[in-house]
Amino acid sequence: MSAPDPLGQVFSALADPSRRHVMDYLAARxxxxxxxxxxxxxxTRQAVAKHLATLAGAGLVSSERQGRETRYQLTLVxxxxxxxxxxxxxxxxxxxx
Amino acid sequence: MSAPDPLGQVFSALADPSRRHVMDYLAARxxxxxxxxxxxxxxTRQAVAKHLATLAGAGLVSSERQGRETRYQLTLVxxxxxxxxxxxxxxxxxxxx
DNA sequence: TTAATGTGCAACCTTGAAGTTGCTACTGTA
DNA sequence: TACAGTAGCAACTTCAAGGTTGCACATTAA
Numbered sequence: 001m002s003a004p005d006p007l008g009q010v011f012s013a014l015a016d017p018s019r020r021h022v023m024d025y026l027a028a029r030x031x032x033x034x035x036x037x038x039x040x041x042x043x044t045r046q047a048v049a050k051h052l053a054t055l056a057g058a059g060l061v062s063s064e065r066q067g068r069e070t071r072y073q074l075t076l077v078x079x080x081x082x083x084x085x086x087x088x089x090x091x092x093x094x095x096x097x
Numbered sequence: 098m099s100a101p102d103p104l105g106q107v108f109s110a111l112a113d114p115s116r117r118h119v120m121d122y123l124a125a126r127x128x129x130x131x132x133x134x135x136x137x138x139x140x141t142r143q144a145v146a147k148h149l150a151t152l153a154g155a156g157l158v159s160s161e162r163q164g165r166e167t168r169y170q171l172t173l174v175x176x177x178x179x180x181x182x183x184x185x186x187x188x189x190x191x192x193x194x
Numbered sequence: 195t196t197a198a199t200g201t202g203c204a205a206c207c208t209t210g211a212a213g214t215t216g217c218t219a220c221t222g223t224a
Numbered sequence: 225t226a227c228a229g230t231a232g233c234a235a236c237t238t239c240a241a242g243g244t245t246g247c248a249c250a251t252t253a254a
Contacts, residue, residue: 005114007117007182007185007186008112008113008114008117011108011109011111011112012108012109012112012211014108015105015108015109015112016105016211016212017102017105018212020104020105033230033231034230034231035229035230035231043212043213043214044213044214044215045230045231046213046214046215046232046233047212047213047214049231049232050211050212050213051212054211065231067221067222067230068220068221068222068229068230068231069221069229069230069231070230070231070232085104088104089104109241113241113242115242130200130201131200131201132199132200132201140242140243140244141243141244141245142200142201143202143203143243143244143245144242144243144244146201146202147241147242147243148242151241162201164200164250164251164252165199165200165201165250165251165252166199166200166201166251167200167201167202
C-alpha cells in the first residue's frame with residue numbers, strides 16, 4: 001500500500017550503477033535482451049532481469065517479445081533521462097571536484 | 098571500499114520522499130534545524146538527522162553550528178536540484194499520468 | 195547552579211533491495 | 225522428435241536503509 005511516488009521510482013532506478021549501465025547500453029545499441037546484457041555486467045541473468053523490471057516499473061524501458069527472446073529498449077522518458085545523465089555526470093564532477 | 102559514485106549518491110538521496118520534503122522546506126525557508134524539521138515529518142528527530150547526514154553526504158545540504166543549534170541549508174548543487182524537482186514532477190506526470 | 199533545550203552517538207529492529215541457485219516452460223533448429 | 229538456447233518463477237541469503245529507543249554532552253536561561 002505504498003504511495004505511487006513516480007519521482008521516487010525514477011530516482012531509485014537511476015541510483016544503481018548497474019541500471020545506469022543498462023540505460024547507457026540501450027541508448028547506444030537501441031535494444032538488448034537480458035542475456036545479452038548479462039555479458040556486460042558481473043551479475044547473473046536473473047539479477048539483470050530484476051534490474052530491467054525495476055527500470056520498466058519506473059517507466060524508463062519497455063519490452064517486446066520477439067520469438068524466443070525478449071528485447072528491451074528505452075522509452076521516451078528513458079531516452080530523455082539518458083540524455084541528461086552525461087551532462088549531470090560532468091556537472092557534478094565540476095561542482096564537487 | 099565501495100567506489101565513490103557521486104551521481105548514485107545524489108539519486109539515492111533524492112529517491113526518498115522525506116528527504117525531498119526537507120529539500121523543499123530548506124528551499125522555502127532558507128535554513129532549518131533538525132528539531133524544526135521534525136515538526137514537518139512523521140518521524141523522530143534522530144531519523145531526520147540521518148536524512149540530513151545523507152543529504153550532506155550527497156553534497157546537497159551543508160550545516161553550520163550556531164550556539165546550541167545546528168542550522169542546515171541547501172548548497173549550490175542542492176539549490177540547482179531543488180529548482181529541477183518541481184519541473185521534473187510535472188514533466189513526469191505529463192508523460193505518465 | 196540547576197533546569198530546559200538542542201545535539202550527537204550507539205545499539206537495536208524490521209524490511210526491502212540486490213544477488214544467488216534451482217527448476218520449469220517455451221521456441222527455434224538439427 | 226530431440227536438443228540447445230532463452231526466458232520466467234520461486235525460495236533463499238546477505239546487507240544496508242530507515243526507523244526507533246536510550247543515554248550522554250553542550251548551551252542557554254532562570
